[in-house]
Amino acid sequence: MKYSNRSKKSTYGQNFLFNKELLTALLDSCHLQPNDNVLEIGAGAGTLTEILAQRVGKLLALEIDDSLMPYLRALEQKLPNLRCLHCDFMTWDFEEYFRDTPSVKVIANIPYYITTPIYHRLIFSSLPIEELSCMVQLEVAKKIIATPEQKNEYGTLALICRHKYNAEIVRVVVKENFSPVPKVDSAFVRLTRKPEASPVDAADTAYYRLVKASFLHRRKTLLNSLKASGYEGGLVAEALRCLEIQENARPENLRYEDYVKLAESLG
Numbered sequence: 001m002k003y004s005n006r007s008k009k010s011t012y013g014q015n016f017l018f019n020k021e022l023l024t025a026l027l028d029s030c031h032l033q034p035n036d037n038v039l040e041i042g043a044g045a046g047t048l049t050e051i052l053a054q055r056v057g058k059l060l061a062l063e064i065d066d067s068l069m070p071y072l073r074a075l076e077q078k079l080p081n082l083r084c085l086h087c088d089f090m091t092w093d094f095e096e097y098f099r100d101t102p103s104v105k106v107i108a109n110i111p112y113y114i115t116t117p118i119y120h121r122l123i124f125s126s127l128p129i130e131e132l133s134c135m136v137q138l139e140v141a142k143k144i145i146a147t148p149e150q151k152n153e154y155g156t157l158a159l160i161c162r163h164k165y166n167a168e169i170v171r172v173v174v175k176e177n178f179s180p181v182p183k184v185d186s187a188f189v190r191l192t193r194k195p196e197a198s199p200v201d202a203a204d205t206a207y208y209r210l211v212k213a214s215f216l217h218r219r220k221t222l223l224n225s226l227k228a229s230g231y232e233g234g235l236v237a238e239a240l241r242c243l244e245i246q247e248n249a250r251p252e253n254l255r256y257e258d259y260v261k262l263a264e265s266l267g
């Protein structure tokens with residue numbers, strides 16, 4: 001293999017899944033409907049894409065690597081409900097693309113080097129994303145479902161996901177299933193939008209901002225962490241007092257409900 005190809009593979013986080021039985025079992029857990037609108041980020045050579053397209057109404061598959069596009073173009077010829085785009089998900093205007101779509105599901109074996117940016121982009125958006133089921137590194141999966149009891153894993157990712165979604169690990173997928181074999185195991189994580197979740201508004205944005213700021217300086221107290229992130233110390237101290245949270249509490253001591261209330265009182 002030429003050096004340029006090798007470096008591209010590692011740059012794009014390419015770990016392919018060719019095991020169709022495994023992929024079929026994972027999709028069985030997604031409860032897909034024949035009229036679903038689905039987005040796949042990082043379609044690769046299209047193994048998941050093909051199985052997915054056969055189960056849903058419309059599938060839009062994105063891929064950044066031009067050398068993989070011929071495989072995807074061939075699939076497009078076969079599957080009329082499949083559209084493939086050669087683009088970088090991180091700069092592509094997905095909100096514009098899905099502007100008039102009432103509901104979107106994201107199902108993918110995503111590139112791991114941008115796992116958190118992908119989750120943030122999707123979750124902070126105003127799009128009605130009903131389900132977000134992705135393959136991620138096992139350690140990231142544990143962070144997504146963590147509660148304050150899992151002190152080391154609990155943090156921004158769990159609190160951001162939990163705000164609008166219920167999260168579960170569907171299945172742990174050992175690294176030998178991937179090609180090339182990565183260093184760590186993975187897990188398929190399913191986020192389903194809470195029935196009562198409203199579209200993202202200014203109050204949600206304030207919550208997301210608070211959570212990110214709280215864990216930015218993990219070893220500081222929550223109060224100092226927020227002060228360091230530009231929150232007014234007096235206001236934070238007052239809000240903590242009203243919520244009966246100790247002034248020396250650390251970010252990982254607060255539950256999801258505490259962050260919601262704190263975000264509300266800080267405005």
Ligand code: SAH
Nearest residue numbers: 012015016017042043044064088089109111
């Ligand atoms: N879904 C495929 C490939 C998974 S590997 C499978 O399961 O086999 C992740 C894929 O994401 C790679 O094909 C990689 O080229 C692609 N990718 C990496 N960064 C991307 C980005 N920013 N936007 C879109 N695709 C990307």
